[in-house]
Amino acid sequence: MTGRAEQGGPETVRPSRSGARQASPGRIRLKRAGMMALRTLGSLAVTFLGLLIITFLIGRVLPIDPVLAAVGDRAPADVYDRVYHEMGLHLPLYQQFFDYVMRVFQGDFGTSVLTSRPVLDDIVRVFPATLELATIATILGVLLGVPMGVLAAVHRGRWPDHCVRVLGLFGYSLPVFWLGLVGLLLFYMKLDWVGGPGRLDAAMEDFFEPVTGLILVDALLQGDMEVFRNAVSHITLPAALLAYFSLAYIARMTRSFMLEQLAQEYVLTARVKGVSEARVIWRHALGNVMVPLITVIALSYAHLLEGSVLTETVFAWPGLGSYITSSLLNADMNAVLGGTIIVGGVFIGINLLSDLLYRLFDPRARR
Amino acid sequence: MTDLTSAAPLLEVEDLRVHFHTPRGAVEAVRGLSFTLGRERLGIVGESGSGKSQTGRAILGLTAGNGRITAKTLRFQGQDLLSLSPKQWRAVRGARMSMIMQDPKYSLNPVMTVGDQIVEAYRQHHRVSAAEARLRALAMLARVKIRDPERVFATYPHEVSGGMGQRIMIAMMLIPEPDLIIADEPTSALDVTVRLQVLAILDDLVRERGMALIFISHDLPLVSSFCDRILVMYKGRVVEDLKASELHAARHPYTQGLLGCLPKLDQRQETLPVLRRDPRWEHGTLEEVTR
Known part of the structure; x- marks a missing residue:
């Protein structure tokens, strides 16, 4: 070998943007x-x-x-x-x-013709219901959907993959109102496992004083376990239903991102190092999958936060979706526009959040 | 490290075959490859698709999912590689044989720091504290002539250049001190200016630790200057096995053709000869094709 380079050649860590190497x-x-x-x-x-x-x-x-x-x-x-x-x-x-x-x-969206109350008051009343539902559904969707997508990708073409795909296909093709009604019929009417429509039993609703409007949180803060249990039994079915739809989407996207990442060279590098297959998948590949997945999860969450009209209607859930829809049907423009601003604001907020998460998960986005 | 040169060879490969099942039928990427390797530096040359990279991966047991490996013998340090369980494989990979990949831009994990990736390679095979592994990694970075190991340790792969990335790759793959290192086109993705520098670092470390090296490349002159012995592959088979010093005396028309295609600085050539392929090269032995 000739041309031994003792001096190490051009040392090349790219300078940071500010270029000020002396500053701490x-x-x-x-x-x-x-x-x-x-x-x-x-x-x-x-x-x-x-x-x-x-x-x-x-x-x-x-x-x-x-x-x-x-x-x-x-x-x-x-x-x-x-x-x-x-x-x-x-x-x-x-x-x-x-x-x-x-x-x-100033928080003045005008007065709703329909309820003759300030639109903001109405939104403060209905939005927590949607927030509660959307948040639980998204958490469930991520906790189940991501591992399912990963498993499907890892066992591509074998039974776990087929199961996830069939499940996803149902999630895509079944109409929510039908699934909701069947769910109510089976789990509420026949089996009595869950609470019926509404956020609480009617009898309980009159006594309960909301603070944040998130009944689960309020009940916990007030230490009222009876209300908490009742609220859980009411939210289970609609949350599971929405979770199923977001799960189907998240699992499908996770699967395709994962397949893409597993074909990358750094995965081979990790295997060459003798890293266990579990670590290759859950640390190396999933670490990279998280980056595009953030967008998917954020979109799915934002979509749920708009309020899902059909689900809210079937379950008599007093959320943002049914509020905006009924306002629209009654030409209550102040309420519609106020709702639109809230939905738009939520989208902007979620985008901001996913931007921040991007920086957390992807060092390349930090510059 | 025990000295194995006198006893059994480090790696014995006999009749290695790698098949891939594709929707359009089976493809045989490696067709009956045989060689033995001591503590030496072996170059494998061939054009794209000649099966040289697949040979490297097959030795590491990392053929892609739709591929299948068969061999009469595939033995490493006396251990039959074909019968290893996944767990046994993990004790072999990294610790006893390792591979340097082509392009650090793709072969380093973009969301993990350089330091974490090197530490991971070391701690996979050595039970040491995180602090000690860090010190080892910093020392290894210094060994591959990185000037400011502390800073590089904390960088992410996208923040370093190709030459530095490849030195990081070398540090990561050599830190557990394997006995065999497979370098798959380790400098093809690099600028010509840093190529020699990276090779020099690799050469130093391999010599110093007495490792065996399989150097896979399409660059015949580079391989001949870097290795002791050369295998020339053509369409999944070894067509010629010769000492690097005797390359000029190559007998196989394919090897001769490859050498003939190279421009020479001291002779003026208007047109370079084009390789004329003979169908006999695909199956014939050296004796048959030179007759």
Whole structure:
């Protein structure tokens, strides 16, 4: 061998972005984190503004007269005009938009025609129901769906794979209202294993004073185990149903991500090192699967947080989905737009969260 | 390490075959390969698809899922590799034989730090504390001529260059001190400027620890300068087995053809000769094809 390079040649750790090698790594990291937070906040603000523009325009474009909706179609012309002015509809559009934004930031989404209560109060009442359901469903979906997807990929083409695929196919093709009704018929009516529709037994609902609106949390905080057990028995079926759908999706995606990762060279490297197959799969490959999987889980969670109208209807679950739907059917525009802003805000929040998780799981995203 | 040169050879391969079952029928990637290896540096050369990489993987028992290995003999340090359980395999891989892969961009786990990956390789076979494994890994990084081991230890693979990645790969695969190292095109993905430097590091470590080396490459001059002995593979078979120093006296027309295709600096050639393949090369013995 000729050309022995004692001097080690070009030493090549790529310099960090700031290029300031002398500064302590801690300070660089802090500065970078600060910059990143600012950038994220900026893009959040822009996205939220876009959301407000869209909801505002929808409110103006739809052929629903907000004045008529408020005063009714038999109100005299002078009442109509007065309300028209009170609502600021005579002002130029940009002025209206500015007022709208200011009101939204004060938490004022207007009054719901349907419930004659402030929209925000309504949302504060219905959103926790959806949040509770969506969160439990997503946790179950991830805890079961990810291992199932991994097993399917590892045993590709053999029975675990077929089981997961058939299960996933059912999850994709069965209509939720049918499955919900059959579930209620079997587990509630016939077997009496679970509570029926609603979040609590009717008798209990009257006595229970919600704090956060998340009944499971409230019951635990108040140490009321009877309410807690009752709430669990009511949420089990709808949560299991939604979990099944998100499980089907998460398992399918995990399977395909896993197959892709198991074919990568670093997996072979790990095997060459003598690493156990379990560690190859659950540490090496799954560590890389988590990166794209975050997006999938976040999307599935955000989708559930919109409120699943059909599930909420079947189980008489007073959530966001049924609230927005009934508002829409009754042309209650304030409620619809308020709900839309909440759903949009939830999406923005989930996106932010998945961005942060991305940085946690993927070192390549940290720059 | 016991000296095995005098006793049984380190690795005995007889009639090794690797089949792949594909939807379009079985493909035989390695067709009856035989050789024995002592504590020497053996080069395996051949063009793409000649089965040289599959030979390396078959020796490590890491043929892909749809492949099947058969052999009359596949023995490593007197141990029959064909009858090993997965658990026994794990005690062999890494600890006693290991492999350096082609491109560190793909062969290092992107979401684990360099240090964690080296420590993992060491602790897989040595019961030591995390702190001691870390010290070992830092020392090993220094051995592959990485100047600032502490810093590199904490980096992720995407933060290092190809040459450095390959030195990390060497450190990771040599840290458990295996007896046999298979290097599968270890420098093909690297810039020409760092290629020699990485090879020099590998060469040093292999010599110093008295390891056997199987060097898989398509680069005939490189292999001949780096190895003691050369196997020339063509379509899944060894067509010629010769000492590196006697490469110029190669008898097989395929080897001669490969040598003839190389441009020479001291002679002006308008056109380089193209390899004219003879169907007899696929099955014939050396004697048959040179007749």
